Amino acid sequence: MTAERTDVTTPARDADDEVKTGFAFGISIVAAALIFVSGLIAVFQGISAVARDDLFVLGGDYVYKFDLTTWGWIHIAIGTLAIIVAGGLAVGSDWARVAAIVIASVSIIAEFLWLPYYPLWALLIIAIDLVVIWAVATWKPAEEY
Numbered sequence: 001m002t003a004e005r006t007d008v009t010t011p012a013r014d015a016d017d018e019v020k021t022g023f024a025f026g027i028s029i030v031a032a033a034l035i036f037v038s039g040l041i042a043v044f045q046g047i048s049a050v051a052r053d054d055l056f057v058l059g060g061d062y063v064y065k066f067d068l069t070t071w072g073w074i075h076i077a078i079g080t081l082a083i084i085v086a087g088g089l090a091v092g093s094d095w096a097r098v099a100a101i102v103i104a105s106v107s108i109i110a111e112f113l114w115l116p117y118y119p120l121w122a123l124l125i126i127a128i129d130l131v132v133i134w135a136v137a138t139w140k141p142a143e144e145y
Helices: 015-019 027-051 068-090 094-114 119-138
Strands: none
Touching (some): 068 094, 094 119
């Protein structure tokens, strides 16, 4: 009786194995980069509103009028949270997907209310946040493939 020897070999790694390592890929990296940029811009926008109130000009009365320093701190808070969420998206965290949609939605509302102060900039950030929401909402994690 001869014992048959069977070699156990590890199968070659394919592209799907790379996806399942826990790190984000593809569209989630795009969403992470966009929300990071949006958050960074919001932080800089907030710093400039806090540091120099005379930088922004408001024409006429506005229903949602706040002091520019208040708006600055709101933008700094939203931007900081967006940067943290971008880090979570970059590593593929589930909590970051939900948080990214929430933060981008809150950012859209804040930028809409910010329109009278800096309209073109606010519209740019609204567009970026809409792309972030789309990218995160259409992203399918590796486990679903």
